[in-house]
Amino acid sequence: MTQLFPFTDPIAAETSPPKRFAKGDGIRVFDTGGKAYIDAVSALWCTSLGFTPDRLRCALDTQMQELAYYHSFMGRTPEITDRLAARLAARLPGALNHLFFGTSGSEAVETAAKFARYYQAARDKPEKRRFIAREGAYHGSGQMSAALTGLTYCHDGFGLPLTDVLRTGRPHHLRDAHPGESEIDFSKRRARELDDLIRREDPDTIAAFIGEPAMGAGGVILPPEGYWPEIQEVLSRHDILLIADEIICGFGRTGEWFACETYGIAPDMMTMAKQMTASVFPMSAVAMTDTVRDTIAKRAGDYGTFGHGVTYGGHPVGAAVALECLDIYEEMDLPAHVKSLEARIAAHLQDIKFLPGVLDTRCNGMLAAVEFETDGRCGPDLAKRIGQEAEHRGVFFRIIGDVLAIAPPYICTNDDIDTIMQTMSDAIREVTG
Template structure:
């Protein structure tokens, strides 16, 4: 690939002014930014003209790729008609109202109301506030603790980052805040005991959750957060019967369930929602990312009628429901999201994912036999490829070896943008990908794995 040898003017400007999220800031001072200037379907193009398959769909969000003209035109039309209005104090905008109704019509379980925000983090942060507000309103002010899971990812605001179960999201940020608890990550490959079946492991996870609730006191535990698939934590697909058993525990202790569908929602798992894929019946659902196919920032929190009626009664008592964001339900973002949902329906995106995901699964299975790979995990069109030093013992490489990270770097050299999250290389391409493009993606990743094998052997990290 014709990668630039020197930093461009854009890169130099970037280094002077932009603080990069999820970046080694010290390293960035020497390597600079990779500037992306264009997109075409599942591909993006950098300022040097290099073309890449965007293997993560941006950040697990560009479900319709990077050149969907209908979404561009939807934004233009709404900008001309009404570029901004808010939803405070009995106000609203037509696209915002229509989008709320559309979301309720396709929700995986009956929901009553939709609250709009701008990111998945804000939607989950709102869920936390509503959980606390709800329990105060029903006379249970002590029922405030919230349980998430190790390796979960729910965002980066103070509350949602506390729910996130990844150490780097807590370290030196003084997180998690009080009242946020974490239970098992349901990763059977890593945490299952010798001879323990998936179902037995799921039972143990549910038993451990119940034990945590009993230790804390059921009267103090308010809610449980879970992603159907823990994508940012390494594409952890739940073991068989996991959610069935977890939900039984939650119901037994009157604990609300928040399904974080920020990544899984809108077709990614082979159903419109991951909750449908895994039989989840939540009280609240957070969505974002593919809601607008990433063309505009927008998120939403759907709540059931039980919670909504309490909010109505409490706002009457207090005089206002005093929570909201200036740009929540922004009419341009809502118009783009409505158009994205129309495209999903008209093109049968769920059916397309189901048709091409077997080819994706076949390709991922071929990668699983590579000497560096211990386990591959897949659900619909999202997959995780976990690197190990030894397939038999499942020993990971030492963190300083950086083998998975090196594979991610080599993927870019072979024309795929992706990245390693710990020991796992993730793939989450735009859902419009076809079978030929899947084959191309898998072949390029295979070459990156081969490069990583040479790298690991040369540095003495791998001797097989």
């Protein structure tokens, strides 16, 4: 094996190598044997416009001919990157107004964490440097972004800076609510637990709380009623920044341009990537409010520079692709388009809900999940067996413990959604007999 593969057992891969893909066509990918698969989770929740988006290829090609690379360091920047910043700033939710560009989601989270500490130090609160993150969260694979991640398999063996992170409960009403506890009461309890944690650990040592508006890799956990208003009230009372990690949710996934709009979140910073370029070019960004930007800028002015940046940040080719994505999303009337496909997914889930072994179905925009019983009457590893059966039938879902995640590309037709959801249904029936 010449590659060490991410999130793969390397020893198992020696005898069972990864499936190799050679071609794409719209929402389908083809393995080297020619078998076609619909990727019903947009690969890594990211290929919103499929695997062969012509317009993005043209945008990329045109920009390559104009200016294939330039940086944004020390008083220079590609004109097109500046244009993207202005266009995005006009789209950002709430008080977010400024952008800092990077190349990957993990890097955006690393950057947001660094900025949170810089901001607190610039306000003469250098002791406010720890973070709060949730169990089950996924925030990336860098040192701090992996430490913020609340999935222990991302920590094992790496010696991450875990002492910088305080952990609080995930908003999973289905699994974590007390018997008879309503969604609203559960949300209030999560907020009380957060408040207790902050008081116990000392608010003057905590820089920021980070959360995915709807959790993805932790099992598609949609926030229960009242969750985000309750959490935000606690954070603002203790003067703790809120970082919304929109790396999966951003650009339409939950049925609004950003999930902060879906759930009424007013963050101080927001990370975005993936669907920003439909993932055909690696690009990410951190958005921030005037207050965060101005506080950072003033301190950086005192130092004489802002000592942070990466070679490929704000890449002009990425900017061209992102601008074309914005055009496409606007032309498709993104929120309305996603909501119309959401209705199609939700209609199928109404039936799937009553199939054997199914514990729950949920859907917000084009982010959906079927959660299965754990060791119920249909036996162990039900989601895994159903996911494998669906793959055999030519549709990829993401298997996450007892959950099968669904996040199809936005270019799906109603017929594509029917094929995806019928395959889910058929696979469940097949496996549960």
